[in-house]
Amino acid sequence: EPEVTQTPSHQVTQMGQEVILRCVPISNHLYFYWYRQILGQKVEFLVSFYNNEISEKSEIFDDQFSVERPDGSNFTLKIRSTKLEDSAMYFCASRRVGQPQHFGDGTRLSIL
């Protein structure tokens, strides 16, 4: 069964550095999402992406964050200047019209 693939599984970065989290959604899916889960807390929506543009974003998704679908297969989340509080598990998801979202296994981001 096709899967959403996320890389890397664990990223360790110094505070203030830029980080790019990568996702390969399922190939015939049209809607793409990023979520984060701070350790011990609930999953939070960051952003949704459809038709090559952001369709919705949360208050968390400020100017430090950006998303891109550079080549028709990858879907990336960039954090420009990381803070300690960005440490979390980041999940990518994708779906087709009318179908549930499929989640990747997540990238654990640790900011030092």
Place this chain on the structure above:
Amino acid sequence: KNEVEQSPQNLTAQEGEFITINCSYSVGISALHWLQQHPGGGIVSLFMLSSGKKKHGRLIATINIQEKHSSLHITASHPRDSAVYICAVRNFGNEKLTFGTGTRLTIIP
């Protein structure tokens, strides 16, 4: 803003027991999701519901739109069902999912 509440927060049961996890929300929705999160962290979608009832194997999900309430049932529970079960809702006209805090289920052999 939709408030999603799950109960119980933690549930420990013996293998074979019938399990019920509850979810309630505050604002009318277009869809409700039940998700499973294993200790490694990965999330698997179990059900997407907008009305009625769905069944997949030993799992059953129901939703009552008028009461803004959904339940996830597991029949003949097994230790491999041990995981965190998360309810998430999508409001009308939104793409975002709003998540509950999850129910940690432990099934003892």
